[in-house]
Amino acid sequence: MGTTQQTDQHRSAHQRRRQLLEAADRVVLRDGPKASMNAIAAEAGITKPILYRHFGDKGGLYRALAKRHTDALLSALKAALDAPADRRARVEATLDTYLAAIEARPQVYRFLMHPADNTATADAQLPEQGFDVGRHSAPLLRRLGEELAVVIEERVDLGPDSAQLARVWGHGIVGMMHAAGDWWLGERPCSRAQLVSSLADLLWGRLALVDDRAGSPGL
Amino acid sequence: MGTTQQTDQHRSAHQRRRQLLEAADRVVLRDGPKASMNAIAAEAGITKPILYRHFGDKGGLYRALAKRHTDALLSALKAALDAPADRRARVEATLDTYLAAIEARPQVYRFLMHPADNTATADAQLPEQGFDVGRHSAPLLRRLGEELAVVIEERVDLGPDSAQLARVWGHGIVGMMHAAGDWWLGERPCSRAQLVSSLADLLWGRLALVDDRAGSPGL
DNA sequence: GACTGTTGTTACCGTAAGTAACAGCAGTGC
DNA sequence: GCACTGCTGTTACTTACGGTAACAACAGTC
Known part of the structure; x- marks a missing residue:
């Protein structure tokens, strides 16, 4: 599988990302906050690691x-x-x-x-991280x-x-x-x-x- | 283990419950929202299933x-x-x-x-459950x-x-x-x-x- | 035709929620 | 004394999910 909806396969990564986000949107709309990465990947017709390549982690997708x-x-x-x-x-x-x-x-x-949660390993006193995304x-x-x-x-x-x-x-x-x-x-x-x-x-x-x-x- | 703080072992289940809640409190105070059931049980000097017997599930303890x-x-x-x-x-x-x-x-x-979440399997339209706790x-x-x-x-x-x-x-x-x-x-x-x-x-x-x-x- | 990058896969790890199934021991009735 | 009930506790398991490694296929390029 994987060759089904590959009619126009060389659209930019940005387009792909939008497409994945729309699938995620659909799943969230259906499953609410319980939406899992597997479910989102399935809805998009792909599997988990691709989501992770695009968004890093669940927080990134979120x-x-x-x-x-x-x-x-x-x-x-x-x-x-x-x-x-x-x-x-x-x-x-x-x-x-x-x-x-x-x-x-x-x-x-x-x-x-x-x-639900995000980055917060333990101390809660780390000064800054460098990124602006995923801060608190x-x-x-x-x-x-x-x-x-x-x-x-x-x-x-x-x-x-x-x-x-x-x-x-x-x-x-x-x-x-x-x-x-x-x-x-x-x-x-x-x-x-x-x-x-x-x-x-x-x-x-x-x-x-x-x-x-x-x-x-x-x- | 288990025989250490069993000096007065026949206090009521209500007392036991309060004791467990205090342990849970301590863990939450230390670990924040990431507090796991294992950690709480360990803090109380016991293991997970006892927590589940007292509180049903994590939502109950919460x-x-x-x-x-x-x-x-x-x-x-x-x-x-x-x-x-x-x-x-x-x-x-x-x-x-x-x-x-x-x-x-x-x-x-x-x-x-x-x-983070609680009872909400899918429909979100269940009329009532019988309990007042854990409703929505x-x-x-x-x-x-x-x-x-x-x-x-x-x-x-x-x-x-x-x-x-x-x-x-x-x-x-x-x-x-x-x-x-x-x-x-x-x-x-x-x-x-x-x-x-x-x-x-x-x-x-x-x-x-x-x-x-x-x-x-x-x- | 080899080299690289992207897209996709399967199969795995770690962790945490939740669940048997079993062990020890207090009290109760006979 | 002895079975029965019930509570407290255990170990060991299943399930589910986030996240990752390793590999397969294929487009374009030199």
Whole structure:
């Protein structure tokens, strides 16, 4: 075997890589986070060592896959964030874009969000490794948080310490979106629009404004 | 071997279980998320099958361990949430309590937060299992989110749909805290107090209040 | 026609989860 | 005393998966 789909065999390694990633995508879409290298290789019509030649290890494949999806998601989010509307509408559009994405492909979402582990032999105190890839965990949320921080800092005037505040907010907002989305995806307690509105209310400081409950200790 | 620490051998199975969990705790504290069942058994002075008799599978041990830590963390958070101070101070105290906890024991934190996987063979559509433990993913963040939702709904008057809004906010706030904490723990870009203050500002709606940056498109 | 590089294979290793199957020993009823 | 039950513990195994070595086939090139 191996001579079946070899009709056009001299496409570039880059094309081959994309093809493998698409197969991996399909398997992940079907099997969720349990997708094994064997299963992915089988889906691509090849065997494991080829995957390893292309991606080094499972983390490499994971990162390549994550980059694809993160790039796609991120450009969608940026578009929502840059839409011609006021800030509240933009925030809601961004939240909705994210939630629509995870709703559309929950399996991919779960695979990307729960990487299981990566390089971390023991000490956890090694200063740097030289590579930027595979450094620490940082699979998708980290990147989203950083990118959102950039957008926030570009667009909003946060005064002194703006860079740092923007990063905290970026990661915090992404985490809020993620956790609420993860819960919502599992339980579906309300419509997407309601969730978006509730989260935007939270970001708009409604927690600080509402009254204490009648019977609660008067603080 | 095996006759060494058998001085008082007829303590209840519950005591034994606690002892095993403490050993597991120690290993997790040392090895992080890579802690193997063999290593845990060795730390407890026994071998694997005993762990499996007590906890069923690795997921069972994980859940038991998670419950311990979640209970402890949750009671600390509830205490902070119930302190005699205004809402902002209480929120800051709660954030700080959480961050101090993950700062104090990052290995345990990482083990609990990155469960890698659990029961999820394929369909993801099985109705119920009979047990309440091991249902779906919901390791720690879910529970924190639900508990925070309860506290929010008890203490704050959110009007109609208050139950649902409280749950969204509970999960959202926990997610914000988690993501920001995870990032902060990895990079340590600022002091804990600064992080707490920035997150509280975010929850207080400062995002809605600040001005657009000078050069940005006028929306 | 030999040389090299790519694509593919089979067959293997190491590790870790999970599982028999068996051994020792406490208590209980006869 | 003696079988029976039940708990704690063991060794040794199976299975599955990540990762690797060694080899086979073939395209293009000098």
